Amino acid sequence: MTRKFAIWAAPAALALGLAGVTGVSAATVRNRPAVSTAQAAASSTDDYIDPGPYQRRLDPLVGTWKAVKYNYILGGDGTPVVSHDITVRTRWITKTGGRFLQEQTEGTLAGKPYYRLGVLGFSNVDRRYEWTTFDSVTPTAMTYRGAPVSGFPSVLSIPGTFTDPGLLGPAGRTIAMRTVITLKGHPAFDLYFTEPGQAERLVDRVVYTHRIR
Template sequence: MLRKISLTAASAVVVLATVGAPVASAGAVTDRPAAVAQRAQAAAPADNLAPGPYHRTLDPLVGTWKAVKYNYILGTGGKPIVSRDMTVRVRWISKTGGRFLEEKTEGTLGDRAYYRLGVLGFSPIDRRYEWTTFDSVTPTAMTYRGAPVSDEASVLSIPGEFTDPGVLGPDYLGETIPMRTVITIRSKNRHTFDLYFTPPGQPERLVDRVVYTRKL
């Protein structure tokens, strides 16, 4: 059974490493701020700096995927536009110390070429998942920040908000729209990304679903 983490709570847990400053002897030169910062970083708990079990939860997302995208915004009559030719490549970014996943999606959406770059990671300090995307449809970054988590799970619900450039229609142009991405890791060979919007005065609704099936 899939276990779900709800990341919509407003509470936050911040873990701070405290380091006592050395006592200067008579005539000693006062420590420079850079030296103090270096000692603080060296003394910080290792799990605040290195990837840990919450990063390992994301390991099944790594690989090359065939993606089928169901987009309800561009569809009509409640039926989505379906794109079946998308390829997604996901890797840990080694130059970040393996802290962040990079996702690159290419294909078509409707009659147009589609591209998306996404970065997904876990902040050990804030104990939350963070997800940001840039695509060829929306002229703004889509940023999601979760609430603190206390255990590992295969369903991640990550909220955010964006300023609508008109994708929901002229009535919502310039409005702040709450949104939520739900990542469901079903197995090492299959997972889904669901995107929900909550327009002002309306219930939350599914606007985009991507089903990933492993190629490599």
């Protein structure tokens, strides 16, 4: 056997061997387009990058809503301060490819102007909902990271922590918090705090009463 024939015969024999094992013809094996490592990696990560059903689960929040806000910290004695002039505008951020919701809440709280900006999304890699807010009351970002979810919940429970600036007691304490988001019916955002050595308590609630548009 010449060297030229030997070089040709090796890949041909491999193709015939594969055909014998899998039932695929040698010609099919030879003519099958190669899949690059980059293509394979892109295919395997599509589910992690592209928005999907867990993002779509947040669609009921989209719109402009009238809402009522109950704040139990400012009220004291378990009686909340109630704001009836709250407007919530929630939109998918199109420049993120529909991966994140932006929420803007405006109105008054205890007679003073109130504003909150929130960003809500789902991490496909971590399989968890993530929620971050910035408002006109608290001088720090409030960041929440949920536990991995299974199925498609209609109520989201997303925990986090923040450093108390002195609203609840001595400044500098780490306060555990949790936002519970109800997606069905009238959407609602319930905020709970757990101060060191105390039981969890509801501190703020926003209930969407009706959609304006």
